[in-house]
Amino acid sequence: MTCWETIGAYAFRSLGYGERLLPRSDFTLCQQFTLIGSGMIWNVYFGVLALFFGFFLANLLALAKASSSPLARKPAEWFIFLFRGSPLFIQFFLAYEALQMLPRAGITVLGITVETAWTTKAWAGALFVLFLNTAAYSAEIFYGALRSIPKGDLEAADAYGITGWARFRRIQWPTMLRLAWPAYTNEAIFLFHSTALVFFSGFPAFQQRGDALYYASYFADKTFNPFVPYPIVALYFIILTLILITIFGAINKRLNRHLPSNMGSKIRLRPQLIR
Known part of the structure; x- marks a missing residue:
């Protein structure tokens, strides 16, 4: 099988398209790049x-935590402390065990049966945990960032009569976002790296349709050589990180387009007619 045939057979295997069986022997570099790249689809998802x-x-x-009302502030503080204080790896396991305890036949609400089996699948359960963690x-x-907004900006808004929702939407x-974006970029990168933990969590890979680390582990176990598949995973994540930095950098430039440092200087021709 040539490399192009391998790509055609395994490029979308993680989604259920192409060859059903994984290669068993004579592993090539093209097979490892293709299958691990196929698994990266789930990491990106x-x-x-x-x-x-x-x-x-x-x-x-963030708005709830900054609220003066304890009914809004306290639940937000507890939520943030809970998910920031516990390891993501433990959150995966606890969520999987909790979802496994749901009735197999579903939950009946007002005569309507809501299916629960899909919640234990990685595409749903693991995504839910990552969503809460990054939030x-x-x-x-x-x-x-909300607490770091210069008071002068808010005082200027009050002076112009901009209050309530208009002040929040146009000023706050x-x-x-401008103040938080560099740190939020790091959180986005960390989140994409954290998707590699899904393979180690309790959420199973359906029909060997795993993520990038799933296929890398498969090749490492079969070849007894982890120094080929795992660097390939690292390379894919480095490329993904560069893409994130480019996208978030463009957004950051857009958010700060009004600053003098981001304004392109225009060359003006001013001939000296009179000496």
Whole structure:
């Protein structure tokens, strides 16, 4: 089998397309790159969706923690402390065991039976844990940025009569994002790296359709040589990190486009007509 045939057979195997059986012997470098790259689809899936939904929950948690009402502040503080204080690896196991305790036949609510079997699948259960975990860490970042907004900005808004929702939308929220974005970029990178823990968690890989580390471990066990598949995983994550840095850097530049340091200087021709 040539390398192009290998790519055609295994490129989307982690999604259930292509060859059903994994190679058993005579492993080639192309097979390892292709299958591990196929598994990276799941790592990207976990990271993108957890980051997307976690961003909105993190904003709500940050606002709740900054609220003067204890009914909103205390639950947010407990949530953030719980998920920041416990290891992600333990959260995976506890979530899987808790979801396994749900009735197999589903839960009946108002005469409607809600299926629960899908919650123990990695695509749902592991994603839910990552979503809550990154929301807690990001909320603390946004909360710190919210508290760091210069008072002069808020006083200027009050002087112009901008209050309530308009002040938050036009002054507080954009400033909070600008201040928090560098730290939030690090959290996004950490989240994508944390998706490698899904393989070690209790959530099983359905029909050998695992993530990148699943296939890397398979090749390491079969070849007794971990120094080929694991560096390939690291290479894929490095490429993914560079992509994240580029995307988040462009967003950061957009958020700070009004600053003088980010404004492109225009060359003006001013001939000296009179000496």
